[in-house]
Amino acid sequence: MPELAPEGELAVVPIGDFTTEAGAVLADAHVAYQRWGAFAGDPDGVNNVLVVEHALTGDSNVADWWSDLVGPGKALDTTRWCVVATNALGGCNGSTGPKSLHPDGKPWGGRFPALSIRDLVEAEHDCLKELGISRVHAVLGGSMGGARTLEWSLLHPESVSAVCVIAVSARASGWQIGIQSAQISAIERDPFWHGGNYYLTDKTPRDGLAAARRIAHLTYRGEQEIDERFGAQPQQGENPLGPHRELNQRFAVNSYLDYQGAKLTERFDAGSYVVLTEALNRHDVGRGRGGLIKALAASQVPTMVVGVDTDILYPYHQQEHISRNVNHLLAMAKIVSPVGHDAFLTETRQMNRILRNFLLLSAPNGLDVGPAYVGDEYYI
């Protein structure tokens, strides 16, 4: 039986020297993870492990960011399932990232190599192997987590029985690369960025990270939802219509975006933001596999695909593209929501049905996954 960290506690697993897809070496890399629910079954065969993949600025604390979906009695029922989540390699919440120390004792900073989504998956796979788990029941996640999930099914079909790929595409689109690069540029243009080598200075590229997040946030939400909430209203107590433009006289939407930007700078590292955004730019399941269609057609893992009807960042046609081309489609589900991309985080009721159905459709014979869920009007 694998020895796992105590429930909910962050643990760090050394995975040794890690060679990236592009050939750089991260010496003495490590991957952090958290676990909820007891392991049951065969660590090399049928078992109850669900690997949940976080999005760009998420972390391994899935019981927090998916709190309505992970826990006793919830869709990912931790009385039945063993939920495992890692922090992405390149991140800033426990795994090796740009702020981590290089073997020379100084932060990696700008020396940190570029990562691909495949690198994130391989590091996670190494981590599970170190934990004694060579196969899991399912991998699932949305956005960057969806990209990691889809790559899992192609890199390690022998290691997973089913995947649920949410709100993502089979490769970065030109538009995504463009808007993601605008975010990287906002950070790189910050005078405190110093080519990524700011960890030993007394300033951080906070303004750049906030600017990046403001742009990103507009791609995470539906344009009609943003308009319904804020329209062209002034922020309370401010007048954005005065005789001169003033930074502290804002429209309500800008106050909201300022808040989102500032909040991120308190919990996330700009260097990790650049590394993981670059990994999203490099997302392409077709690379080295004869292109997207061949890669998806060769998939060996039953795959459920989920999208959001109002997603600006990963428009629904991109999930249709995966569904139509993936070899073994388990099911297709559409989240109907004004919220846009973030709906996979906010539309709990719909996600609850989708995840319960995913587990029902994918569960092996003899593994008790709870009562069947009836009456979903969304995913058939």
Add this chain to the structure above:
Amino acid sequence: MPELAPEGELAVVPIGDFTTEAGAVLADAHVAYQRWGAFAGDPDGVNNVLVVEHALTGDSNVADWWSDLVGPGKALDTTRWCVVATNALGGCNGSTGPKSLHPDGKPWGGRFPALSIRDLVEAEHDCLKELGISRVHAVLGGSMGGARTLEWSLLHPESVSAVCVIAVSARASGWQIGIQSAQISAIERDPFWHGGNYYLTDKTPRDGLAAARRIAHLTYRGEQEIDERFGAQPQQGENPLGPHRELNQRFAVNSYLDYQGAKLTERFDAGSYVVLTEALNRHDVGRGRGGLIKALAASQVPTMVVGVDTDILYPYHQQEHISRNVNHLLAMAKIVSPVGHDAFLTETRQMNRILRNFLLLSAPNGLDVGPAYVGDEYYI
């Protein structure tokens, strides 16, 4: 008969001290314009003047940026119509803008007041009045030009017989304000911006303006068109998948966006970009008129509304909103194109039909506007 500038030549019209909607005063303001085709008719009544409004970084040279649509025999046939286009107040191509000299002999710079779309219209209206024209046949334009056009119909219904409002909304949406403010922020974060007072320095906020344009350009084009053109392809001779992220190893889409950004810095002033983007943030035909619905319902001018099915920036539902609420809808036309917002500039064949039909529908009895156009499958 009004004395107009020679065909195609830029002329500058002083309009005196100009008081903005928010109460600031621009001393000794002037508006630049160009004209094609001979004036005919009554300058205070029925005549053949078509006022064409340019978009954010456009200018009065409509025979250039709409070259397939303006000229002898074209949709805006200059053998029949007198086409007049002004440079927007706040711009940098002849009209008073931030780089213009304040009465103290130094550039306005950061002292330049905030403008609204209504200010742009009033300045243009003043300019025409100075030219001896108190009424025109039609006003038309797309994007910021569409916003000006719609405001024309509400501010000066006595001065125009019909308007054609293209690819715009009745007010800035929350999403638009957010993404436009991201562009302003990219400029304001440039170390050479100096609060807008860079005209007497030896540097310009070129990088900031280029960054703003890269973001903007992604809202001007359709996401599927961008993907079809560039996908995740590397720029020729560059490798964006190397072991480290490098600025000169780019995806093709980023090379394209870099080009678009750099090109703008050669022809446009960052200060004007901020002023006119801020004017777009303030676009709201409902302000002071009891809200959007009342304002549109009170419109006295026959209005044609045109949108693009794939427009990200001004989604088609915004043109439907105008059409459903405007008092006198002349016609509604949808441009079908993968190109997105810019389709009103690039889809010449469709725009040709749309503009010919607009003139046919709006032409006064007795004014020869050429043969009727038959067979439009788009606008009914």
